[in-house]
Amino acid sequence: MSLENKKIAFLVAEGVEDLEYYAVMMRLQEEGLKVLTAALDLKTLRGKNGLEIKPDTLIENLTADDLFALVLPGGWAPDKLRRSKLATDLVAAVQAQGKVIGIICHGGLMAISAKIVNGRNTTGSLGIKDDLINAGGVWVDAPAFRDGNQVWGRVVADIPAFNRELVNALKEAAE
DSSP: OOOTTOEEEEEOOTTBOHHHHHHHHHHHHHTTOEEEEEESSOSOEEOTTSOEEOOSEEGGGOOGGGOSEEEEOOBTHHHHHTTOHHHHHHHHHHHHTTOEEEEEGGGHHHHHHTTOOTTSEEOOOGGGHHHHHHTTOEEOOSSEEEETTEEEEOSGGGHHHHHHHHHHHHHHHHO
8 A cells, every 4th residue: 555645743843853854754755655744833943953844733733543653753852842741642642543653763752751662672862771761661772673563763873774664664554
């Protein structure tokens, strides 16, 4: 089945890791997915490396029912977004429906706050390794992998492996 026009949302805030947003987003657009950039407000924001990102929609306007999948890029944004009940509730709802969630680098902070890591294989930046373990995650030092509906990636250098895993998981979910 095609991924054409299926909705996938990226949750972003000021300081999101630009490459984990743009490189992953563009790869998903190549597959025909309708990518939504969702934030807590619609102001243009700057990524960690200075690139501008203009949100398409507010996180509060999204529901798990409306989405095919979700991506949680890293950088400093997850630490800001995890303080929003709207954002963590959305992540938890997407998880409850078993939909694909891509989680890379510090994106795991959102997964922790949404309480979706306990007993799951996890990875990310070494900076959140202890946080993932303390939340009940099992640390795996690998570039990218899947644990059920969750697709995990370590860091920017692992984006190609993360993109491959994510696209494969999305294609399987579309079957």
